[in-house]
Amino acid sequence: MTVLTIATQPIAGQKPGTSGLRKKTPVFMGPHYLQNFVQAIFDAIGGAQGKTFVLGGDGRYFNDSAAQIILRMAAANGAARVIVGQNAVLSTPAASHLIRLNKTDGGIIMSASHNPGGPNEDFGVKFNMPNGGPAPEAVTEAMFARTTEITEYRISDAPDIDLGRIGDTTLDGMAVTVVDSVTDYAALMETLFDFPAIRAMFTGGFTMRFDAMCAVTGPYATEILENRLGAAPGTVTHGTPLPDFGGMHPDPNPTWAHELMAEMMGPNAPDFGAASDGDGDRNMVVGRGVYVSPSDSLAVLAANAHLAPGYARGLAGVARSMPTSAAADRVADALGIGKYETPTGWKFFGNLLDAGRATLCGEESFGTGSDHVREKDGLWAVLLWLNILAARRQSVAAIMAEHFAKYGRNYYSRHDFEAIATDKADAMMAALRGSLATLPGQEVEGMTIAAADDFAYTDPIDGSVSQKQGVRILFADGSRIVMRLSGTGTEGATLRVYLERYSPGPDGLDHDPQEALAPVIRAAHSLARIAEFTGRTTPDVIT
Ligand code: VG1
Numbered sequence: 143m144t145v146l147t148i149a150t151q152p153i154a155g156q157k158p159g160t161s162g163l164r165k166k167t168p169v170f171m172g173p174h175y176l177q178n179f180v181q182a183i184f185d186a187i188g189g190a191q192g193k194t195f196v197l198g199g200d201g202r203y204f205n206d207s208a209a210q211i212i213l214r215m216a217a218a219n220g221a222a223r224v225i226v227g228q229n230a231v232l233s234t235p236a237a238s239h240l241i242r243l244n245k246t247d248g249g250i251i252m253s254a255s256h257n258p259g260g261p262n263e264d265f266g267v268k269f270n271m272p273n274g275g276p277a278p279e280a281v282t283e284a285m286f287a288r289t290t291e292i293t294e295y296r297i298s299d300a301p302d303i304d305l306g307r308i309g310d311t312t313l314d315g316m317a318v319t320v321v322d323s324v325t326d327y328a329a330l331m332e333t334l335f336d337f338p339a340i341r342a343m344f345t346g347g348f349t350m351r352f353d354a355m356c357a358v359t360g361p362y363a364t365e366i367l368e369n370r371l372g373a374a375p376g377t378v379t380h381g382t383p384l385p386d387f388g389g390m391h392p393d394p395n396p397t398w399a400h401e402l403m404a405e406m407m408g409p410n411a412p413d414f415g416a417a418s419d420g421d422g423d424r425n426m427v428v429g430r431g432v433y434v435s436p437s438d439s440l441a442v443l444a445a446n447a448h449l450a451p452g453y454a455r456g457l458a459g460v461a462r463s464m465p466t467s468a469a470a471d472r473v474a475d476a477l478g479i480g481k482y483e484t485p486t487g488w489k490f491f492g493n494l495l496d497a498g499r500a501t502l503c504g505e506e507s508f509g510t511g512s513d514h515v516r517e518k519d520g521l522w523a524v525l526l527w528l529n530i531l532a533a534r535r536q537s538v539a540a541i542m543a544e545h546f547a548k549y550g551r552n553y554y555s556r557h558d559f560e561a562i563a564t565d566k567a568d569a570m571m572a573a574l575r576g577s578l579a580t581l582p583g584q585e586v587e588g589m590t591i592a593a594a595d596d597f598a599y600t601d602p603i604d605g606s607v608s609q610k611q612g613v614r615i616l617f618a619d620g621s622r623i624v625m626r627l628s629g630t631g632t633e634g635a636t637l638r639v640y641l642e643r644y645s646p647g648p649d650g651l652d653h654d655p656q657e658a659l660a661p662v663i664r665a666a667h668s669l670a671r672i673a674e675f676t677g678r679t680t681p682d683v684i685t
């Protein structure tokens with residue numbers, strides 16, 4: 143077998159976004175597209191010679207053949223070994239764990255996460271560092287720079303190898319170890335949570351529904367919840383991963399996980415419900431008759447994490463992305479621990495986790511995680527909730543009511559306006575940015591604007607600076623509007639409008655969030671002139 147050096151030329155637009163490079167699947171399957179990007183990854187990290195990597199993906203369409211291409215390229219670039227999930231499938235948190243467990247030089251994850259999959263949907267690739275976390279901006283910038291100057295890539299002409307068979311093999315001199323996708327991850331979960339207590343809760347009649355949305359977490363959830371924790375067979379639904387996610391949009395929110403929502407709000411709802419996304423790093427948590435917003439979930443987990451054995455010593459700190467509500471900050475203040483506000487995307491949590499400053503992290507976009515890996519982790523969040531429910535012996539609704547009574551409630555919602563023409567969205571954001579200096583002191587909807595800026599972040603560990611991470615409009619009464627454009631979409635632009643209003647209680651803690659936020663929503667529309675620029679008056683998705 144020989145190493146081929148293939149001549150190529152730069153392909154425009156290979157710039158990683160919030161979480162890796164995501165494009166329409168046919169684009170990724172186009173001539174040299176995947177190959178150029180993978181070579182750029184290897185080049186940007188100083189080559190693959192002698193290195194060990196983890197490889198896996200969320201199982202979406204093209205996952206299997208992309209894995210074979212990446213393996214042949216790793217071999218041709220001199221990698222020593224690649225650890226691959228069986229059938230090239232790994233959830234994102236499981237991949238992060240394998241990178242750390244095996245002390246590898248990083249890993250390549252094939253996923254477009256919550257984006258739909260299939261021949262005409264989305265595909266994606268990202269690189270994670272030796273700490274298990276997404277490559278930081280400096281590294282993704284270096285990858286992008288390589289894609290703009292690439293002239294050749296290296297690939298072995300070896301035939302496909304059988305990734306269904308667990309064990310060791312070689313590909314053109316490179317060792318390939320195929321591992322069970324679930325085993326190591328499940329073992330990690332057993333070290334963090336009180337499995338006997340959760341098992342006893344299930345034995346005592348506790349009921350649950352976990353909607354895996356035909357995505358990667360099915361086998362993980364079935365093994366952990368049903369096999370190890372004794373949840374009733376059938377607790378996990380849509381548990382078989384499919385290349386097109388069964389046509390579902392694998393984004394765990396009330397809109398896309400509507401089957402779960404209907405069941406949880408219905409007359410025969412189980413005690414607890416959860417869903418996860420395409421690659422298993424997101425989670426939605428629902429109690430019987432009560433939806434838990436991701437920002438509130440982070441706050442409740444922070445306030446109660448000590449009930450789980452893995453966090454019994456307490457937390458060093460809590461980090462949240464800037465658009466995430468300040469509910470977790472209130473818990474951090476009460477606990478006297480550190481609190482951090484980062485830009486959107488898990489890559490910004492890595493340094494805080496590595497430095498031991500933060501133990502829990504979260505985003506409003508259904509992402510929660512801890513220092514056990516360097517990715518958000520959907521099933522982990524579900525297990526921490528189960529551990530808390532087993533320890534407190536209360537319903538989700540009761541826990542939420544007590545939490546709001548103690549800390550007040552940060553009413554919160556995100557409104558997404560999808561597939562806007564990019565030039566219109568850019569013009570709107572530019573106009574908004576241009577108006578920021580004039581906003582403080584203005585009154586809108588009876589609220590006075592106290593400050594307005596474009597969020598910039600200086601990493602407290604390495605000093606790196608990230609500019610233009612989202613427009614913030616802060617009101618004197620503590621309400622807040624944040625606006626930014628998505629960095630994960632593949633069609634036009636998606637405008638995200640994040641809305642927040644604090645109610646200290648004791649009254650006014652049980653309003654409908656959309657009603658509680660109505661003046662803030664109206665203010666967002668008028669300040670950004672959303673309809674004027676985009677023609678949109680109502681969001682496509684509300685979470
Ligand atoms: C979105 C979310 C962000 C999340 C990212 C990746 O990014 O808002 O919080 O980290 O997706 O999540 P954006 O740029 O579209 O707003 V995942 O589960 O898709 O890897």
Ligand code: CO
Pocket residue numbers: 234255256419420421422423424
């Ligand atoms: Co995801």
